Amino acid sequence: MYGNAYIDPNEKPLSILDGEDPIKLAEFEARIDRGEKIEPKDWMPKEYRKQLIRMIEQHAHSEIIGALPEGTWITRAPGFKRKLALMAKVQDEVGHAQLLYSAAETLGKSREAMINDLITGKSKYSNVFNYPALTWADSCIIAWLIDAGAIINQVANSKGSYGPYGRALERICVEESFHLKYGHHNVVTLATGTPFQRQMVQEALTRWWPPIMHFFGPSDKISNHTTILMRWKVKMASNDDMRQQFLNMYVPKIWDLGLVVPDVNLKLNEATGLWDYTEPDWDEFKRVINGGGPCNAERLAVRRNAEEKGRWVRKALLQKDSSYVTPLA
Amino acid sequence: MNTIAIKELLYKMADDLLIMGHRNSEWTGLGPVIEEDIAFSSMAQDKIGQAGALFEILHQLGENEPDTVAFMRDANKMHCSQFVELPNGEYDFSMIRHFLYDHADQLRFEMLVNSSFEPLAQVAKKIKGELKYHVFHANTWVVKLGNGTEESKARMQTALNESWNYALGMFETGDFEKELQSENIFEGEEALKTRWMANITPFIEKANLKVPDQSTWAPILGGRKGYHTEYLQQLVEEMGEVFRLDPTAQW
Ligand SMILES: [Fe+2]
Numbered sequence A: 001m002y003g004n005a006y007i008d009p010n011e012k013p014l015s016i017l018d019g020e021d022p023i024k025l026a027e028f029e030a031r032i033d034r035g036e037k038i039e040p041k042d043w044m045p046k047e048y049r050k051q052l053i054r055m056i057e058q059h060a061h062s063e064i065i066g067a068l069p070e071g072t073w074i075t076r077a078p079g080f081k082r083k084l085a086l087m088a089k090v091q092d093e094v095g096h097a098q099l100l101y102s103a104a105e106t107l108g109k110s111r112e113a114m115i116n117d118l119i120t121g122k123s124k125y126s127n128v129f130n131y132p133a134l135t136w137a138d139s140c141i142i143a144w145l146i147d148a149g150a151i152i153n154q155v156a157n158s159k160g161s162y163g164p165y166g167r168a169l170e171r172i173c174v175e176e177s178f179h180l181k182y183g184h185h186n187v188v189t190l191a192t193g194t195p196f197q198r199q200m201v202q203e204a205l206t207r208w209w210p211p212i213m214h215f216f217g218p219s220d221k222i223s224n225h226t227t228i229l230m231r232w233k234v235k236m237a238s239n240d241d242m243r244q245q246f247l248n249m250y251v252p253k254i255w256d257l258g259l260v261v262p263d264v265n266l267k268l269n270e271a272t273g274l275w276d277y278t279e280p281d282w283d284e285f286k287r288v289i290n291g292g293g294p295c296n297a298e299r300l301a302v303r304r305n306a307e308e309k310g311r312w313v314r315k316a317l318l319q320k321d322s323s324y325v326t327p328l329a
Numbered sequence B: 001m002n003t004i005a006i007k008e009l010l011y012k013m014a015d016d017l018l019i020m021g022h023r024n025s026e027w028t029g030l031g032p033v034i035e036e037d038i039a040f041s042s043m044a045q046d047k048i049g050q051a052g053a054l055f056e057i058l059h060q061l062g063e064n065e066p067d068t069v070a071f072m073r074d075a076n077k078m079h080c081s082q083f084v085e086l087p088n089g090e091y092d093f094s095m096i097r098h099f100l101y102d103h104a105d106q107l108r109f110e111m112l113v114n115s116s117f118e119p120l121a122q123v124a125k126k127i128k129g130e131l132k133y134h135v136f137h138a139n140t141w142v143v144k145l146g147n148g149t150e151e152s153k154a155r156m157q158t159a160l161n162e163s164w165n166y167a168l169g170m171f172e173t174g175d176f177e178k179e180l181q182s183e184n185i186f187e188g189e190e191a192l193k194t195r196w197m198a199n200i201t202p203f204i205e206k207a208n209l210k211v212p213d214q215s216t217w218a219p220i221l222g223g224r225k226g227y228h229t230e231y232l233q234q235l236v237e238e239m240g241e242v243f244r245l246d247p248t249a250q251w
């Protein structure tokens, strides 16, 4: 799973290229133009490093926080097949966090510092995880449509210029495609099931539609900043393009199942070839991203608690004779 | 073939795995390091899968579908030991339980490879191989934390003390020990316990921990006969929460 890295439009305009060596900068940009990948030891502009850390870190946080709403359904999943599949899915998400923290560490910020910024609220994660997964059907809608959105985002970003991030994303995308299949199969089962199951999945879709529309973020402001990030292949697609791609791929599938998308204005505009929709409530988006959502406090409290409870274990691992334990998977 | 004796044996093993797997899965997203979230989730998946395989054998012996058996029974119909149903607590208790439980389980399935009941012998071969990694994981961590900081040593010793009598309860004998032995289905709980002691002792020593004094040993029994702590009913209600909404529906 993944949350689109949120670039704050109100951020003070940076003198992005201030103090950069013009020759090195030109070489760097020429490499990117040639489609080469930038590796950890290569020279890179400060702003490139900073934006990538922010992006990869937010992505990693989204994976680990994203494990919480779905994780609460592992213990309640109906039947062996679903229980095993959901455990494997959420385990993958945690594995994505591990992979991404390592990728971000190659840019010079430690995992510990990143997790610290997460639990103190300094760095963000995907807004969608600040909403509750109220029923089993919510966990199914998340696995299908949020993971679908994640794939669109991650496929785009996997072609970005920073080598370690791109390679991590390629691996992640393979697993995400299984998540999407799992989620889709679950939603189909409910949508074609008993009237009770149908109602359950319709209600979940209705609840999750606004966060799904928020998922890709507000329309990008065309600024010097975003133009440079796109030239450097840090930002690979505009938020609106990704949202359109999502609607194009998934709205027909949702309608095929006889489910109702709670937006009367949603339709494919034959003239433009783009989807018309009611503009999402971006004030709500900002309120939630700044801590005002239904689950922000709870998510961070759970994470903080896990960090605090685990501190003695991490301390013991740092002892002289105590080398790191190889994980099972 | 003594079906009643075999069923009793299968039920207690399957329930242990189901409940232990469920508890392991509760660490998802909450581990002390990300790698441990992943490890506990792997073990949870193995154990739930193993439980499913045993319920499948039970199904072939005439019991209900695995899903129905696993997700619809109340606590008093379950045969797990009380040890596995206790809440995860902190990582110290979870780790010690993982160590004590998985050693016992791996030995159990190693013994069952030679069972005269062929379907169980077959499954045991596969499960034994998977559990080898669980035991390896537990050994590594117990030794590491037992030799870590003052705090980690103290925590691990306390967890071992608190777990011990529950762990002994895993070897509560059933009503058919003699039949299982005479028909070469299973060597029995006493034989298992002896091997278990022999296997865990070197690791406990390597971890600089001490087995509680024998004078304090008092196995906590009853689980195999359907007597459980209050935690198990809560667990089975949670586990069955969605399935029980409509047990006839496809989920
Ligand atoms: Fe993911």
Ligand SMILES: [Fe+2]
Binding pocket: A001, A093, A147, A150, A175, A176, A179
């Ligand atoms: Fe995913």
